[in-house]
Structure formats: structure tokens, C-alpha cells
Amino acid sequence: MAEMSEPKTDCSANRLLVIDDDVELCELVAEYLEPEGFSVQAVHDAEHGVEQALSKGYALVVLDVMLPGFTGFEVLRRIRATSEMPVLMLTARGDDVDRIVGLEIGADDYLPKPFNPRELVARIRAILRRAKPARDGATGAVASDRIVVGDVELDLGARTVRRAAEPVLLTAVEFSFLEVLLRAAGRVVTREELSKIVLDRRLSPYDRSLDVHVSNLRKKLGHTVGQAERIKTVRGVGYIYAVPASP
């Protein structure tokens, strides 16, 4: 295994689970990811996939949508039933429905097959970065920043969200998305900014995953705050989180 660039006490931070029925592909992917600093466990059917994913030994799951038996979506649903762990979906290229459905169920991001393995690494890293709790640069202690806007409270250290004091479960990407919006509450955040910060990639013109993440956020947090729309789409530009009216 290659040298880790950061000292890690927690090896599971770089343990990945790949659920795909294409055995050869899994081998190749594992081989590719190892020099990148990941250790990969591959599983080739849905049952074992769910089992392993929920065993909590992994930092992220790479999940193929087209699995024998019940589909990848079912696996995703079952994982999401009890865990908000990061999930990257591998979808069939050109199949829009798969993409939207997957993101709606709660995948953090998707990558159509066939994919460029560099892209795979980039997206995995992007999600993992989001999933890590923020650490104070100097002391290394977990930052205890809180962001509060209206009825929503974000705890950056614990990476939890509460709305009207009720906890809300968000995926890593959703959390990151909300963080960006809240920090800029009342101001428009462009799609380019969001793509860069949240998805860690330049905005691709035909990438609609931002839309789905916003949709999921709306669903989870509620579409409105009082009378106003919570997260407003500014067409052609980006999104804006509504600042509540005078207290």
C-alpha cells in the first residue's frame, strides 16, 4: 500500500466498499484505487452489499445501479434506512431516470459507466472531504462552529442538522450544500460555486445533480419557511437560502 500523506489513526477512513456484479471490473478498480490511498473491498451481489455496508467498517460505498436480484436502488434504500454514510452510484450512461432516482433516494453523487477512473477518484475524494468533520487547523480539535439561520441549526463539528430543534438526517453532500447556502444566506450562490465547493468539480453544463440535491434538501427541511420559499431557484444563476423576515 502506498504511503499515506496524512497520519491516520482511523484506517477505516480510507476503506471503500464496492458493490458491483462485474467481478473483473471490481478487480481493476481495486487495483487502481490502491495506489491512490484506498483499500477496497468488493462485493458482487446485493444481499452481501447491504450487509457489508451496514457493518460500519467503510468510509464510502461505490454502488452499481444494475445489480442482479433486487436493484442497486433497493440496496441504496436499505442502506439509507439506517445510515447516512456516503454513497457514490455507478449508473448506466444516458439513463436520466436512474440518475434522478438514485440522487433522490439519497446517493451523494453519481458516475455514469463507463467512467474515467480519474473521475472516480476525484468524486470519491470530494465526498469524503465533505464527510469529514471540520477540524480546527491549529489544534486539530473538532471545530464546534454552529451556523443558525431561522429555524435551521447546523453543527459543523458533529455534522448534524436540526430544524426547529428536530434532528434532520442529511447525507454528506447535502450537509455541505446546506452549509454553503446558509453561510451565504440571503445571497445568491451560483451553480459554479456550488459545484466547486460541494461536488469538488467544475460545473459541467449538463450536470443536474445540483438540482436533485436541492430538491432533497427541500424535501427534508420543508419547502417553505413561513410564507416564503426556503431555497429559491434563481434560474440560470443558482440558489438562494431565504433569510427569515425580521425576528
Added chain:
Amino acid sequence: MRSLFLKIFLSFWLASALIVGALVLPAIWAPLPGQVEARARAMAETLLTRYGNEAVDVLERKGQSAADEYVERLENAIDIHVFVFNESGDEVLGRRAPVGARDLAARSAESGETEILHSGRRPLAAQPVIGSAQHRYVVVANMPAGPMHEIVSDPRLWAMPMAIVAMVACIVSYGLARYLTSPVRRLRNATRRLAGGDFATRVGTAVGKRRDEIGDLGRDFDFMAERIELLMSSQRQLLQDISHELRSPLARLNVALGLAGQRAGPEVVGALDRIEREAERLNDLIGQLLTVTRLECGTEGVESVHIDLSGLVQEIAADGDFEASTSKRRVHLVDCEDCTVFGSPQLLRSAIENVVRNAVRYTAEQTEVEVTLRCAKQPSCGTGVSSVRPRARRPCHKMGQLALVPAPQGVSGALGRWRDGADSCAVIRVRDHGPGVPDAALTEIFRPFYRSSDARDRKTGGGGLGLAITERAVRLHGGAVRATNAPDGGLVVEIRLPGREGKSDPPCGSGGERGTRD
């Protein structure tokens, strides 16, 4: 319903009229058969003998006026008009005899027998009577008309029955027509639904349980629908399998390529990049091929919604501009009017995008691709016949918000001829500043894999299926696409789609229908 009902009704009447005619007319016009004739004669003889003698008797004893009175009473009693002729052929009662009575009387006097004349409605019978003083008379009686004559000439007698017959005819015809047309209509609806893409349509027991030819047809229809459904789903399955099977090796290839890249020295990197590009091209081609095949086979199952075309075009122009800016080209949305069309957002997006990307690819460096969307009221647009299948109420998916959208007014039937609801023509015009296309090839460019012989094609890359997809997708929506050369250089591609002015109904629309892509 109307025409079959009328046919049955008129046939019924025609048949009835013929039957009645066949029965009645001979009775009126044809000579009576022998027996009947004989009976008539016998009756005439009896009547004439009795009343004739009486009349003559009264005439001789009491005079003309008494006789006249007598005859009148006879008339009122039994509806027989009596005339008496003397030897010189004059009517002695002072009454006007009907035509032919005199001649008949003469004949009778001559033959000494009872003579009957069947002319007109009422037959005449003449019989010689010998008076008291051996005077010879002939009594002519105007017999009552035959029963048929009576009935035909008196409207009161046949008006009521006719009315009843008419009513019965109506009821029976209506019932029969309904009995025949209602299953036919059901079959027709089912056929249209099937043609519109609903392969689960069946007529079932509504028609199938009949034992007649229509029932047979119903059962045959169901059988056919089942086969078609099977064919369609197996085709869909095949396409999916092809996609999967072709792409799995490509996926492995890409990762292996990545592995090679990890370990390769700089001298190999160039070749690896080239392999990667070709693999990408292969993949694009597979995707496009599948799209074209799906469109051709109609297994696309185009579900359709209202689309805010102006929003869609704006997005595509913006995205295109973003992409173009990386190669020193721009896309400029010159004009964008509000327009709504009905169809599949994904397909239309593909269609328009392909044209824009094509334009970006061919337009010269430092130039702009101009995009315009206009919406003009026009009775006909494109082919006008859309195969998109409207649903009565279709959930409109706006990123998580669900709303029900009613189908546009005037949409008729599952074949989705949207002519009625579309009163305008949306025209999307994409103009580039590239080399254009030779006039002869202007229609050819929409064929799959068309390549002009221009060597620059190979450099600019791109599979030859984009415009083919555009053409088919636009056609599916009842529109048409056309390419012309601009007078000052460059290609102009025009997409026409039947639509409506203005934005689509809230809350869906305003870009909410956009599909997603890679």
C-alpha cells in the same frame, strides 16, 4: 353511431315498404283470382236482384222521387249506389251515373247476365231487371270498394298504424345499431390506445364474451395486443441488454486504461490519451445508436408533459455558450419568445442540443452561434401529427414537487394528434458561421452517420448521429427540421414545433420539466 343507425333504420323502412307494397298493390291493381271473382259476382247478383227489383218496383208504383229516396236510403244503409237505366239507356232516377255505367248497362241488357266492371276503386255491377209491365231495366250498382281500397284511401285508417310502425322501427333500429356499434366503438378506442403506445390495452370480456363475429374480433384483438406487448417489451429488454453488454467491456477498458496510465512513462501517455479518446467516442456512439433505435421503434414510450420551451432553449444556449467558450467560440441567444410545447423534455433537449453543439463545432473561431426562438400563431406547423402520447392527468415532476397537469385541450385520442391544441408554431433557429453545407447535402445531414467529404470533419470529431436523433425526435413531436445555408456563409438549422404561445401552466413549466443528462 349515427351512420349505422341511419342505415339500419332506412333498411328497415325499405324492407317494410317493399313487403307492404308487395302485399297491397297486387290487391289493388291485379285482377281478382277466379274464385274471388266468382264470389263477387254471386254477391253482386244477389244484391242487384233484391235491391234492383225493389227499386224498379218502387219506381213503377210510386214514381221517380220515391225511387230516388229509396235509393238514397239504400246508399246510406249499405253504401251501394244504385242507378237504373231504361231500355233506351237513360238513367231514370235522375242521378248522374259514373263513367262506364251506361256502357255496362247496355252490355248487360244485351247479354241478359250480370256484368261486372272493375274500374277504379269501386266496381260496377249491372243486371237486367224486368219491371211489372215487361219494361226492361238495367240496374247498375256501384259496389263498395275492396277492403284494400278502403284502407288506402282513408288516412284515418292507416295513419295510426304507420305511426306505430315508425316508432317500432326507430326503437328496433336504434337497439340493433347500439348492439352492433358499441363493441365496435370499444374496439376502436382500444385500437387507438394501442397505437398510441399503451400496450397493456385489452378489450376483454366487454367484447370478448359475445359469441358472434364481433366477439371473435374482440378476442383476436386481445391476442394481437398481447403479442405486440410481448414484442415491445422484449425489444426494450434487448436494447437495455445491448447497452449493458456493450458498455461493460468499455467500463473495464477505461479502468485498465487508467491503470496503464498510472504506471506508464511519458512516452506512452500520448498513445494512451488517444486510446481514451477513441473509447469515449465508441461510448458516445453506442449511446446515440440506442437513442436512434429507440426512437425508430417507438419503444421510447414518450410520456409527455408541458414544456416551457423558452426556458429550455435558454438553458441549452447558456450551457452551449459555457462549452463553446473553452474553444474561443460563443453561443448567443438573440431572441427568446415565450412558447409552450407538449412532449418529452429529454428528447427535445437532446434534439436542440445536438444542433447547437454541431453549430459550435463548425463555427469559425472567434465567432458566435446565434440562437433564436420565435412563437408565431400559425394553423399548421411541421407535420402537425405528433406521436407523443398525452395522458389525461400526468404527474408533472418539478424536482420533487408533484402537480397534476391536465392534457392540452383538443387533444384527441391516444394517437395524440395535437393539431387542435396547438395553434402556434415555435421556430428555433440556430445559425453558425462555419463553412455551411453543400446544397445537395442539406437534407442528407439528418441521416444517420452522414459525413460530408470535408476533411475537417475528422478533426472536429463527433459521431454522425446527433442530427439524426434531432430529426427523429422533432418528427415524433409533430415538428420538422430543416437546414439551409445563410446568404453570408454558415449553416442555418430551423426546428419547427407545434405549440402554444405563452408559458405553460404553473406550477410546472418554467424549466421544471428539464430532464437530466450526464
